[in-house]
Amino acid sequence: MRAVVLREFGAPEVLRPEEVPEPERTPGWVTVRLKASALNWHDVLVRRGHYSSPLPHVPGADGAGIRADTGEEVVIVPSLWWGEDESSPAPGWEILGDHRPGTCAELVRVPVECVAPRPPGYSWEQAAALPLVGLTTYRALFTRAGLREGESLLVLGAGGGIATTAVAFAAGMGACAFVTSSSEDKIDRARELGASGGVCYTDPDWAARVKALSPGGLGFDVVLDSVGTWQDALRALRPGGRLVVLGASAAEQAPIDVRGFYFGQYSLLGTTMGGPRDFTGLLRLLDTRSIAPPVIDRVFPLDDAAAAHRYLEQGSGFGKVVLRHD
Incomplete structure (x- = not known):
């Protein structure tokens, strides 16, 4: 063969x-x-x-x-x-x-x-x-983070398979999704998938800028981080929000303000690709919601x-x- x-x-x-x-x-x-x-x-x-x-x-x-x-x-x-x-x-x-x-x-x-x-x-x-991006994204957003209809989601990076899948899943679930990207063109294309908007992470103050776009400007319920920029990701979360980490493409070490973390009541959730039961949940999601392929x-x-x-x-x-x- x-x-x-x-x-x-x-x-x-x-x-x-x-x-x-x-x-x-x-x-x-x-x-x-x-x-x-x-x-x-x-x-x-x-x-x-x-x-x-x-x-x-x-x-x-x-x-x-x-x-x-x-x-x-x-x-x-x-x-x-x-x-x-x-x-x-x-x-x-x-x-x-x-x-x-x-x-x-x-x-x-x-x-x-x-x-x-x-x-x-x-x-x-x-x-x-x-399979891989769908299973990984499903586990990250739903099995681990428990994303619900009406909540807000920030996806770091707009162009990769995980990011595009996360935006499609969130839109299909009735969650409000925003993205970060290196280009306005990718942000516009994320809007076509259902994202509400986004900012370029080339701006040193991107975390504050994207937080201002969140509901009430309070921060996001969930941030999906596949790059490893925890400090900035936490700045974009609302108090009590969930940071879901599934990659380290930009950084493998992530110093954080410990006192600020526990006073912020944040949850830090690590995740990988899931297993067969997660895939069953993914197929059920595709059957019951209108989600772009x-x-x-x-x-x-x-x-x-x-x-x-x-x-x-x-x-x-x-x-x-x-x-x-x-």
Whole structure:
């Protein structure tokens, strides 16, 4: 079968298309013939060696295609062995494509509980783009933060898959969403998804500016931070608000004013991609609310995975980068 293979860690050029053996049959696992896969920043970190993936390796967490044994149209749930504890993953939890062959291939083999029906009306590209960002965003906003209809949400960064998905989820739930971004163009595009507005984080005083846009100027009920700027994020929260952290793309250390934190009655919530039960909740949300499908920024052929990674790393896109497998 055709696959994108990583034989060394490094720049996008280390990703090369090759012919590799088809996955072996394993009891309790199913094979999916993939129609499309989607990239995440997580895949960049895998390529760079941050997760010590075995070499040679086929990366990729997200995908959608045809289940080989039943002919069903499915999406891949890339959360393996989450466990029974809803509050956190089990010690053996891993993300598909970290240590096991992933979705940048014509075929992928996953545990039977890690496939779910393709959402009605979704293209193959949209279906492939949903699982990781959809599952991560659903857990962050609803399982962890408990975002409710009528509340306010600030999403740090407007262009990535998590950000665009969070705005769509909030709008569909009847929450009021705002964003930060590096450009007015991305803020305008976030408005098209349902955001009420936003500010450019290039302004040194962006936290005060965006707080002034919140209901009553009191701050936001929830701030979703995938970049690691806790100090500024806390400044944008209302007293008693919830800061949900799911990334550290800009900073891995975050000093905070401890006294101000506890006097502000803030909640600090860490989160990751969720498990199968979160995905069930996500599909229920899509069934019961009017929520726009994932935004697709650009589609590349599978063999052009290196070019897709280069484009993703530029950070200039808006929405998801997808590989087509046809």
